[in-house]
Amino acid sequence: MASDYITADMVEGSEFSFLVVKYNVHGVPHTVINEDHSIVGAPSEIEFAHAILKAIGKK
Amino acid sequence: MDFPDFSLDTSLLQKAKEPEPTITYDLLILGGGPAAMSAAVYAARKMMNLAIITKDFGGQIRETSEVENWLGFQSINAKDLADSFEEHVKGFDIPVRLGTSITEVKKETDAFSVLTDDSTMYSSRTLIIATGKRHRPLNVPGENELLGRGVAYCATCDAPFFKGKKVVVAGGGNSAFTTAVDLLKVGAEVTLVNFIKGWQADESLQERIRRTGKVSLLDYHQIVRIEGKDSVSGVVVNNRKNDNEKELRANGVFIEIGLFPNNEPIKNLVDLNEHGEIIIDCSCKTSVEGLFGAGDVTTVPHKQIVISAGEGAKAALSAYDYLINKSII
Amino acid sequence: MGVLKEKDKEKVTNVLKGMEKDVTVVMFTQEMECPRCEMTRLMLEEISGLSDKLSFEVHDFVADADLAKKYGVDKIPATVLLGDKDYGIRFYGVPAGYEFNVLIEDILDAGKRNPGLSKEVMTELAKVDRPVHMQVLISPT
Numbered sequence: 001m002a003s004d005y006i007t008a009d010m011v012e013g014s015e016f017s018f019l020v021v022k023y024n025v026h027g028v029p030h031t032v033i034n035e036d037h038s039i040v041g042a043p044s045e046i047e048f049a050h051a052i053l054k055a056i057g058k059k
Numbered sequence: 060m061d062f063p064d065f066s067l068d069t070s071l072l073q074k075a076k077e078p079e080p081t082i083t084y085d086l087l088i089l090g091g092g093p094a095a096m097s098a099a100v101y102a103a104r105k106m107m108n109l110a111i112i113t114k115d116f117g118g119q120i121r122e123t124s125e126v127e128n129w130l131g132f133q134s135i136n137a138k139d140l141a142d143s144f145e146e147h148v149k150g151f152d153i154p155v156r157l158g159t160s161i162t163e164v165k166k167e168t169d170a171f172s173v174l175t176d177d178s179t180m181y182s183s184r185t186l187i188i189a190t191g192k193r194h195r196p197l198n199v200p201g202e203n204e205l206l207g208r209g210v211a212y213c214a215t216c217d218a219p220f221f222k223g224k225k226v227v228v229a230g231g232g233n234s235a236f237t238t239a240v241d242l243l244k245v246g247a248e249v250t251l252v253n254f255i256k257g258w259q260a261d262e263s264l265q266e267r268i269r270r271t272g273k274v275s276l277l278d279y280h281q282i283v284r285i286e287g288k289d290s291v292s293g294v295v296v297n298n299r300k301n302d303n304e305k306e307l308r309a310n311g312v313f314i315e316i317g318l319f320p321n322n323e324p325i326k327n328l329v330d331l332n333e334h335g336e337i338i339i340d341c342s343c344k345t346s347v348e349g350l351f352g353a354g355d356v357t358t359v360p361h362k363q364i365v366i367s368a369g370e371g372a373k374a375a376l377s378a379y380d381y382l383i384n385k386s387i388i
Numbered sequence: 389m390g391v392l393k394e395k396d397k398e399k400v401t402n403v404l405k406g407m408e409k410d411v412t413v414v415m416f417t418q419e420m421e422c423p424r425c426e427m428t429r430l431m432l433e434e435i436s437g438l439s440d441k442l443s444f445e446v447h448d449f450v451a452d453a454d455l456a457k458k459y460g461v462d463k464i465p466a467t468v469l470l471g472d473k474d475y476g477i478r479f480y481g482v483p484a485g486y487e488f489n490v491l492i493e494d495i496l497d498a499g500k501r502n503p504g505l506s507k508e509v510m511t512e513l514a515k516v517d518r519p520v521h522m523q524v525l526i527s528p529t
Contacts (some may be wrong), residue, residue, distance in 0.1 A: 001475045002513045007460070007520040012481020012488060014461060015424060017496035020220075022518035024290050025525050026311065027207045027217040032523045040076060040207025044158040045505060046177040052520055063484035065392050065431050067492060069398040077506075177508045219527065 030046070068142060078110035078130055078154040083170050085109060085388055086378050089161055089324070090189035092118020093364050094354025095369030096144045098187050103151035105379045107388065108185075109329055110154040110159060117133070117141035118191050121365060124212045129364055145337050161190075161324040168345060173324075180379060184387060185378040188325055188345075189353040189371060192318035192362070196213070197229055201285030202314070209291025209311045214238040220249045221311045227294045228252070229282055230315035234240040236260040238313045250275040250307055254280055254316075255384060272369075285312055293368075320356045343374035351378055397438060401494060404439035407499025413467040416449045416461050424482050426458055428465040428489045431483075435492075441499055469493070469496040487526060 013028060024034050031048075033038040037055040039048070044058045078084065084304050088095050088104050090115030110286050118127070120141040125253040127134045154295045156175065163174045164186065173181045194212040196202055202210055218241045226235040231253030239249045251258075251268075256279045258265055271385035279299045284305065286293040293306045320335045329336045330346035339346055339359070345352050353359075353374035382388045390397065413432055417425035429446060436444035449456050449464045459468050459476075463489040475498060485492040497503050505513075 001471075001479070001497060002505055002510055003520075004476075005518060006513070006515045006520045006522065007476030007478065008524065009478040009480055009509045010483070010487055011523050013486070013525045013527045019525060021522070023207050023523075023525065025492050026209050026290060027211050027213075028221050028525055028527045030207060032525070034519075034521055036479060039176070040401040042115075042497045044160060044176060045509045046159065046512065049509045052522075053515055054517055056516065056520060057514055062391055062427060062431075063482055065484055065488050066396045067403065177506070179508070311516055 061197045062260050067124075076154050078112070078156050080181055082108075082178055082245050083084075083184060085183065085382055086170070086185045086187065086375070087112060087173055087181060087183035088187045088189060089113070089164075089173065090118070090187075090191055090321075090354070090355060090356070092116075092189065092191045092192070092367060093120065093144060094191035094371035095187070096148045096365035097368040098189060098353055098375040099153055100151065101115045101375035103153055107375075107379060107382075110156065110181070111148075112156040112173060112181065114146040114158060114160055116148070116157075117368075119157040122143075122215055124215050126285045126364065135225045141365065148383065150259070159334070164188075164324045164328055165326065166350075171350065185349045185351065187343075187351045187353055187371070187378060188322075188329075188356060189367075189374070190321035190324075190356050192320050192355045194314060195317040196212065197282055197285075197316065199282055199284050199293075200205070201287065202312075204286055205285055209287060209309075210285060211311060211313050212315070213239040214313055214315075217311075217313075218242050218245050218247070220247060223247065224310040225308055226250070226311040227282075227307055227309045227314060228315060229254075229279065230317075231255065232259045232315070232316075232317075233261055233264060234315035235313075236264040236268055238276055238315050240264070242313070243271060243273060243383075246313075249273070250277060250295070250309070251335050252280050252307075253278040254281055254299075255279065277289060280313075306355055318355070318362075322356060325350075341373075342377045343370060344377060349378075349381060391427075391434045394527065400435055400492060401438045402509060404435075404499070406441060406496055407441045409441065409471065409499055409501055411495055411498045412470040413442065413495070414445045414447065414470060415453070415458070416447050416450045416456055416459075416464050416468075418464060421450070425465040426469065427484075428482050431488075432467065435495075438471060442495065453479075467499050469494055471501055481494040 033055040039051050085328045087110040088098050088111045120137050125134050127135050127366055159175045162176055165172045167218040170182050170184050171186045180363050222245045226242050226249045227250050228235050242249050242343045281297045283295040283297050293308050295306045297304045322335050339352045339357045344352045353370040353375040355362045436442045463480050464521055469477045
């Protein structure tokens, strides 16, 4: 909701196991940003924001 | 039709108000486990002006499934227990700064300043450090690189991902053996690797594992490195008896070798013992006036939920007494 | 006999009272409905009845393929939350256990038109200037 550029999917790992395999998930929560960046675990909100910026190549 | 769990936990939804950086509180509690939550209840009932700063509520209880030694219950689901603590705290309308970690704590002239990871500064006359412990890492190559891709610290959370796979569990105590039990339940093939000789877990747990005949036990072996590119493919171990190295094929490694106290923000401020735990007396006082410690992060001899809850209560009451004696409240 | 227990229905009703504006829940399923799609649909039908600000639409993934494509929905069951616009919030799979709480919270945030994030986080996110697709993989507990 905070940004028009951001879409967020909650994906049930057990129902879509092909994604668990595709993204090499071994622990949850496992967040994939734009297909190639991964965050394992639940960081704080600001850490998440920084990870998003890093994934798009910003500060 | 058998429906899955569609139940609402209102404590997850109430966005409690947040603490103000402009106020100097009577007490700031750092942490969110049983010690912190118990301290919050006691401080609130003493009508102290307090706030809590924590990443989340629950602490290590959230990593286990059942608790059998919390007074009043033969066995209680760990999540239910943690949720009940959280609901109790939230009933007091205490400002909470959630989802953040603490960068630094400093002592100023009349108060303490607490800096969070997004550079917000909070101020308080007294502090309770109840930040608990986190898993001790092996510190071997491959561990950080493959975290979440085969390297795990919490069986309750991650065992299901290793159904029918080969897993190495590092450790020789109760945590390692309990992890082995959890993994066997999902049909994993388990090898336990312990650095020192023998096994330190409770006899009953050891018996339980030995009786399955399904677990390989390698004591006096050192884990040298964790192999794998996109995910864990194996673990190289060294037999310390004869210095022979071999690779164990594995899809996962669970590291259960003990815990580190979360003391980073205060380690230059208070006295710590050789394990990094905050030294406290039986009133939960630390080496710094006005700063109190409670729970697993301290030198309290036994790390148990019921003990942490007791310590939290003591710390809050000590903080209260301190302020009364200084005529601040 | 409903999907939610009475106690939880009451809690959800209470929580949704905090909604200020309308929210539409759009769900994609298919004609030969698999059990998980059916469960999700029945649950969403039930909760949409608990607030007059919440409305519910069901679509067929195959028959309404254009709509599915518009929302970028590529798997079912899929749940989309709309407020005064598409916020890009999707739930794939049955939102049960912890995820059920997330669903209700998201509906509430959408209804308040406010994600409830700190100023610092909002400042950082304002720097995002190209599409970011986040997929949070979870397991039902």
